[in-house]
Amino acid sequence: MALIQPSHSLYTRAAVDIGEMELESGARLEHVEMSFERVGPASAPVILICHALTGNQMAAGTEQSPGWWSGMIGKGLPIDTDHYQVITFNVLGGCHGSTGPASLHPTTKKKYRCDFPAITIRDMVHAQYKALNQLGVHSLHAVIGGSLGGMQALEWGLLHPDFMKQIHVLAATPYLSDYGIAFNHIGAQSIKNDPLFDNGNYLSNESLKGFEIARMAGMVTYRSSKLFDQRFERRKKTSQGFDIQSYLDYQGNKIKTRFDANSYLYLLEAMNHHDIGRGRNGWKEAARNYKAEVYTTSFENDLVYTKPLIESFSSSVPKGFHKHVETDYGHDGFLVEFDKWGNWIQRNLTN
Incomplete structure (x- = not known):
């Protein structure tokens, strides 16, 4: 040890x-x-x-x-x-x-x-x-x-x-409710259907856009619409995007640096069967x-x-x-x- x-x-x-x-x-x-x-x-x-x-x-x-x-x-x-x-x-x-x-x-x-x-x-x-x-x-x-x-x-x-x-x-x-399973399914399918997922044999997390999307979907369930509205107020970070979009992009990129996509899928499935x-x-x-x-x-x-x-x-x-x-x-x-x-x-x- x-x-x-x-x-x-x-x-x-x-x-x-x-x-x-x-x-x-x-x-x-x-x-x-x-x-x-x-x-x-x-x-x-x-x-x-x-x-x-x-x-x-x-x-x-x-x-x-x-x-x-x-x-x-x-x-x-x-x-x-x-x-x-x-x-x-x-x-x-x-x-x-x-x-x-x-x-x-x-x-x-x-x-x-x-x-x-x-x-x-x-x-x-x-x-x-x-x-x-x-x-x-x-x-x-x-x-x-x-x-x-x-x-x-x-x-x-x-x-x-x-x-x-x-x-x-x-x-x-x-x-876990059907509603929870539904959101987990969206996240899992986003990862599995990424062309670079390769049945779990991906070269790195960094290549998986589907993992980003899975994290974004999860983030939307973690906090309330009221909190999103209060925090972002429809502000635009650039002429082409809103602050909330930049925030979700950031969270999607961040998860890839600290977590393994396969582990994410296994833990989602464990939650589904809870x-x-x-x-x-x-x-x-x-x-x-x-x-x-x-x-x-x-x-x-x-x-x-x-x-x-x-x-x-x-x-x-x-x-x-x-x-x-x-x-x-x-x-x-x-x-x-x-x-x-x-x-x-x-x-x-x-x-």
């Missing part, structure tokens, strides 16, 4: 080898590594953070390179690293160090690409569970995640119901089986993960608690405006 230890003595980035793994499909991965970030006192209660679609293990980050949730995790913040040890894994199927389509097959020494087997949210959780055991972590104070991370948190509570005290689910529903009720007599029956406290948070203007469904789920859980956040940010609400809901997380963690 190779360790990277920045100047902060309580901070570690590493990769842990969990060996062979059988997936839900019956396929086997010969060798699986899980990359992670770990911050906080070694003796403190452990909180597991699960990241969203294009996230990674860098949730807290460092002072020089802040993570995607640096406004939530750290000294004096809602997830206080003076009091908790925080671990975040790059998901199985990801592209930031954990085994995924961009990894080398241990036998062929070539990238898996589209030969990588299909994965599910449950596979991701099983991989994290094995990794935690390798790290000597045999219980959790809480599992916390938003969007795809929230799907993982939901599965954690059913696959390992006695492993944690609390589950915090932000901007995620017990199953349903806590699969094989458990439906989601309402499954919801009755949570032993941990389950704290759900919905965000106003979230087009895909709606308040009514999240509230309905929460009311079906034995120890379910719900908060709705008024925001123009929509689905991206769990990544911003921490002053509106961070104290909800902080207060409940001390219960």
